[in-house]
Amino acid sequence: MITRTSHVVAFYEIDRAYGGPEEGGWWYDTGELCRSIAVFRDADRAYACALRANRLLDRFQRHTRSPSSMAYNGGRHAAWVFENTAPIHYPTTRPHYE
Numbered sequence: 001m002i003t004r005t006s007h008v009v010a011f012y013e014i015d016r017a018y019g020g021p022e023e024g025g026w027w028y029d030t031g032e033l034c035r036s037i038a039v040f041r042d043a044d045r046a047y048a049c050a051l052r053a054n055r056l057l058d059r060f061q062r063h064t065r066s067p068s069s070m071a072y073n074g075g076r077h078a079a080w081v082f083e084n085t086a087p088i089h090y091p092t093t094r095p096h097y098e
Helices: 043-060
Strands: 007-020 026-040 077-083
Touching: 007 043, 026 043, 026 077, 043 077
Parallel strands: none
Antiparallel strands: 007 026, 007 077
């Protein structure tokens, strides 16, 4: 049986989460699914679509604070590519300090 991998391009509202106090404190990127926008069989086409979407988002969000800012209160979005399905949140498991 042949299985085909699909590549999903989806919009996420991005944020940062506190990872822990190690080494003076560390943060990691998070995202919450807003909507899937396209499905491709070819990974290169999916990444090209996400790149175009992120360029447009950067233009529209140029006056919105960065998630790394302490004054950030949401509102920034990014396009991400995942295989087969887009998770509701990323990362799917909380990272740990190494």
